[in-house]
Amino acid sequence: MNIYGWVQLGVFLGVLAALTKPVGLYLVRVLDPRAKTFLDSVLKPVEEGIYQLCGVDSRHEQNWKQYALSLGMFSVVGMLLTYAILRLQYYLPLNPQHFAGMSPDLAFNTAASFTTNTNWQNYGGESTLSYFSQMVGLTFHNFVSAAAGIAIAAALVRGVARSTAVTVGNFWSDIVRVTLYLLGPICIVYAVFLVSQGVVENFGAYTKVTPLKLLGGEQEGAATQVIPQGPIASQEAIKMLGTNGGGFTGANSSHPFENPTPLSNFIEILSIFLIPSGLTYYLGRMVNNQRHGWTVWLAMTTLFLLGLLVCWYSESSGNPRITAAGVAATGNLEGKEARFGVFGSALFATVTTDASCGAVNSMHDSFTPLGGLVPLLNIQLGEVIFGGVGAGLYGVLIFVILTVFLAGLMVGRTPEYLGKKIESYDVKLAVLYVLAGVLSILGFAAWASVSDWGVSGLGNRGPHGLSEILYAFSSTTGNNGSAFAGLSGNTSMYNTTLAIAMLAGRFLMIVPVLALAGSLARKKQIAPGRGSFPVTGFTFGILLVGTILIVGALTFFPALALGPIVEHFIMHTPVAY
Amino acid sequence: MQTFLKELRSALAMTVALGVIVCGVYPILVYTMGQAFFPGKANGSIIYHNGTAVGSSLLGQAFNGPRYFHPRPSAGGYDGTASGGTNLGPTSKDLIEKVQERVERYRETNSLAAGELVPADAATASASGLDPHISVENAILQAPRVAKARGWDTNGVIAVIQQHTEGRTLGLLGEPRVNVLLVNLALDEKEKTGK
Incomplete structure (x- = not known):
């Protein structure tokens, strides 16, 4: 844990904090169909054109059920389209490698x-x-699934902010505006920056080169090296900004063509947190309580720092088995790139799993047990530490509601959140949200770990094997997408169960969120009284952090004890698998 | 039913409309600007030696002989179309044995003393399997072997390493490192032009 790491961490947090307000203010405009933005002169005609083409009246707001129907319909169409493209790609254009x-x-x-x-x-x-x-x-979904996440978060925030209202916004207008005004423009600038660092962007066939050593007289090895090409930069930008995480290459953001320099690495990490961080400011602005937004931001930052420090410390300490073999003790570099080193990898791993991004610049499977525990636990906590675009905000609001509920129980008053009484129906929805994730993760992981189809895919034996299975179903249910990639998931059983976990983790969680948005919107806003529990400040922040940690720890500790925790102790013995 | 059909129609039209923008207009804009401003980088940072394309300055390459610096171990053997790491966990027998083997071979190849520590990047596989860099310590330890094979003075090789050492970006980000392909290319060119 050297000084360079500490300074990089300071710079990272400083830049993130400084960008939170401007991004938040811009989000307020993007998510209000009547507001003006500086891009109106170019994009307003496009926006109106799309509404006309799609038969959408953007001024007509929807109640939560209509909003959910639009979202569902849009997702089904998009999913079928992608399925068809993947099956038929051989007959489609732009396939120079004839896959x-x-x-x-x-x-x-x-x-x-x-x-x-x-x-x-x-x-x-x-x-x-x-x-x-x-x-x-793929890139189509990178944009629209991110836009949909932000739309759902906006619907929930509107539910909190409105009093005795029926509607929560218009889904079509939300996704069009987020795509056009927010994601698109940032991605254009961002992608060109990535090209400037060395990320490729072309449509040519892969390049064949003659390795230098052959010219120098060495005979051993392949006679050519194939250099992959493709429109990588344009996909890379939205992959990070939209917290998607699916790489153009198998090696994802560790591949030099996706993440060539330490500067591109820094910007890629920052871009994961950019919108989720801005959304906390958006929350504060919309509910007229900016301190609430910042309290949530600080609670998230606290959890982020806790995870990062454990991961960084553990990776810096390295693997005693490897140093015993005569290797210099400069940290665990297995599965890491030389240009990023231990800190650049630990920061990326923590951020990508705090959010539901799932891009990786190092192989989490090869982390030390406690270093790998951090990404796994981050996902299991619900990806509410900044979280995915939109998904992080609505996830943390579920925990905020649980927090005020618990606080209400402790003092014996009806819980309320920003002037809205939290009643049994709302708490049930919040619990449903939490339980859906837990059931999918633990249920599928338990099934896989006692089945032949589950165990035969393992890349590592011993407790690390359980970690691989647990990580796979946590990551898919949490819609993260990173992996302990030693697991061979490309079998029919894994493909199917992991897909179901992903669908459950998205749609079984979105429906309760939208129902909650509808329920909160209907309630009358009451002025805060002397007995109201404040949702700002130190006490609330600690309670929120505590609720997130306790719910996550109680649920997953037994499984984690059998995986990474026991492996940590085994690593210090001569046992190997 | 009517709302259902209306929503379906909107969803289909919206998929087409947004698809044209994010899958058509957007990548074409990025492609045009990338090719205009950074043509070399947008096409894979290909480098040439005597007119022959010999690699990408961003992707590592396998080197085994004594005249060249050796890259890090790679899970995919520096195959440009099979990127990825070993994904071996910290208590994997396979990992520990591989590291022991690499340490022995590294000491032997570079004539190190029996107990001398081997740099971590030389004993472990990278994440991408295409890591173009090694640490500066790793390069310095290989320098005497390369110098001997080429009949050079070790200081001459170290001078080439120093010319090709990339520091931390802005003095802060990332780790100091040496690009193996570029440093090997520089050695060959220096040899040809007689310094």
């Missing part, structure tokens, strides 16, 4: 993966997918 169509179960898994903003990769991108599949089949 064949995907198998049905892998195509189902991949379509579910991208529709749900998960981007779990059971395929190797550069060896399986045509440029058309990448650009249209």
Whole structure:
């Protein structure tokens, strides 16, 4: 844990904090169809044109059920489209490597993966997918699933902010505006920056080169090296900004063509947190309580720092088994890139799992046990530490509601949140949200770990094998998409169960959120009285952090004890698997 | 039913409309600007030696002989289309044995003393399997072997390493490192032009 790491961490937090307010203020404008933005002169005609083409009246607001129906319909259409493209890619354009169509179960898994903003990769991108599949089949969802996440968060915030209202916004207008005014413009600038760092952007066939050593007289090894090409930069930008995480290549953001320099690494990490962080400011602004927004931001930052420090410390301490073999004790570099080093990898791993991004610049499977525990636990806590775009905010609001409920129980008063009484129906929805995730993770992981189909896919034995299974179902249910990638997930059983976990983790959680939005919107706003529990300040922050940690720890501690925790102790003995 | 159909129609039209923008207009804009401003980088940072394309300055390559610096171990053997790591966990027997083997081979190849510590990046596989860099310590330890094979003075090789050492970006981000392909190319060119 050297000084360079500490300074990088300071710079990272400073930049993130400084960007939170401007991004939040811009979000307020983007998510209000009547507000003006500085891009109106170019984009307003496009926006209106889309509404006309789609038969959408953007001024007509929807109640929560209509909102959910639009979202569901849009997701089904998008998922079927991607499934069809992946199956038929051989017959479609932009396939210079002539890749064949995907198998049905892998195509189902991949379509579910991208529709749900998960981007779990059971395929190797550069060896399986045509440029058309990448650009249209996958990048389409990178944009719209991110936009949908932000839309749902906005619907929930409107529910909190409005008094005795029926509607929560218009889904179509929300996704169009988020895509056009927020994601698109940032991505254009961002992608060109990535090209400037070395990320490729072209439609040519892969380049064959003659390795230098052959010219120098060495005979051993392959006579050519194939350099992959493709429209990588345009996909990379939205993959990070939209907290999607599905890489163009199998190695994801560790691949030098996706993440070539330490500067691109820093910006990629920052871009994961950019919108989720801005959304906390949006929350404060919309509910007229900016301190509440900042309290949530600080609670998230606290949890982020806790995880990062454990991960960084553990990776810096390294693996005693490796140092015993005569290797310099400069931290665990297995599965890490030399240009990023231990800190650049630990920061990326923590951030990508705090959020539901799931891009990786190092192989989490090869982390030390406690270093790997952090990403796993981050996902299991519900990805509410900044979280996915939109998903992080609505996730943390579920925990806010549980927190005021618990606080209400402790002092014996009816819990209320920003002037809204939290009643039994609301708490049931919040618990439903939490339980849906838990059941999917633990249920599927338990099934896989006692079944032949589950165990035969393992890349590592011993407790680490359990960690691989647990990570797979946590990541898919949490719509994260990173992996302990030693697990061979490309089998029909894994493809199917992981796809179901992804769909459950997205849609079984979105419906309670939208129902909650509808329920809160209907309630009358009451002025805060002397007995109201404040949702700002130190006490509330600690309670929120405590609730998130306790719910997560109570649920997952037994499983974690059998996986990474016991492995940590085994690592210090001579036992190996 | 009527709302259902109306929503379906909106969903289909919206998929087409947004699809054209984010899958058509957006990548074409990025492509055009990338090709205009950074043509070399947008096409894979390909480098040439005597007119032959010999690699990408961003992707590592396998080197085994004594005249060249050796890259880090790679899970995919520096195959450009099979990126990825070993994904071996910290208590994996396979990992521990591989590391022991690499340490022995590294000491032997570079004539190190029996107990001398081997740099961590030389004993462990990278994440991408295409890591173009090694640590500066790793390069310095290989320098005497490369110098001997080429009949050079070790200081001459170290000078080439120093020319090709990339520091932390802005003095802060990332780790100091040496690009193996570029440093090997520089050695060959220096040899050809007689310094």
